[in-house]
Amino acid sequence: MxxxxxxxxxxxxxxxxxxxxxxxxxxxxxxxxxxxxxxxTLNLSAMGEVDVAPDMAIISLGVQTEAATAQEAMQANARQMTQVMAALRRAGIAERDIQTSNLNLSAQYDYQQNEPPRLRGYQASNQVTIKVRDLSRLGAAVDATVSVGANQVNGISFGLNDPAAARNAARQAAVADLRAKAELYAQATGYRVGRLVSLSEGASYSPPMPPMPMMAMARAESFKDSTPVSAGEMTVRVDINALYELTR
Incomplete structure (x- = not known):
């Protein structure tokens, strides 16, 4: 108890x-x-952008073949595609930068009014996406593949091999813009900028250059010179948000 x-x-x-x-x-x-x-407190957002010249490109190309049977279409495609891959390697494109992006076999039909579809044959296509890390090789690489049978070139986009320096420059620009905004708002409202309470970064944005359509090319004999390619410039952007404490 x-x-x-x-x-x-x-x-x-x-x-x-x-x-x-x-x-x-x-x-x-x-x-x-x-x-x-x-x-x-003062809650602000800012953006920093820098324009830089791309130093790499991504392009998609391949082979499309037709034959009476599926096996013949695939065999013809394989022969041409093997030569295209070899041409890419000779042009200095590394194995790691060549990736199959599409492989397709489909039946082809002829259609006439009031008649059932008639099988014409089969179409095989094989496409690869390649990364060209040295833009000076791009035109020659495309021409080399066309000369051995590539007849599909779908588009090209540009980028940076190492975007870190451009992103850091965009960050610096964003912070400078942020500080200028803070000073302006503080002065306009009769305050002084005190301490920085928080700072956060959104996803950095490096918009790829819009894909440039390129016509399918049958044979390289139609080209007397290397295909010209103009990379132009691209924009790297960083968005940030910050909270400042204001004082009198």
Whole structure:
């Protein structure tokens, strides 16, 4: 019986201690929240952009063949595609930069009014996406593949082998823009910029150059010179958000 009384007394003591501590913790939380509520803050976003010349390109090309049977279409395609792949390697394109992006075999039909479709044969296509890390090789690489049978060139986009330097430059521009905005708003409202409370970065954005359509080319004899390619410039963009505390 005595042990039960002691246990009950201990429970009451702990409950009383907890009850005494809770208001103090709540008071501290409320005080911090009240302090932040009373602070004058400025929430801003900014963007930094830099224009840079691309130094790499991605292009899709391949072979399309037709034959009376599916096997013949695939065999003819395989022969031409093997030569295209060899030409890419001779043009200095590394194995890691050549990736099959489409392989397709389909039946081809002729349609006439009021008659059932008539099987004409089969069409096989094989396309690869290649990354050209040295733009000076691009025109020659395309011409080399066309000369051995590539008859599909679908488009080209440009990018950067290493975008880190461009992104850092865009970050610097974004921070400068952010600081200028903060100073302007503070001055306009009669405050001074105090401490930087927080800074966050959104996803950096390097929009690829719009794919440039290129006509399918049958044979290289129609080209006397290497295919000209103009890379132009691309924009690298970084978005940031920040919270400043303002002071009088």
């Amino acid at each position: 005595n042990s039960l009384i002691r246990a009950s007394a201990l429970g009451l003591t702990l409950a009383a201690a907890t009850a005494a501590t809770a208001p103090a913790a709540l008071a501290q939380t409320a005080s911090a929240a009240d302090s932040m509520f009373r602070a004058t």
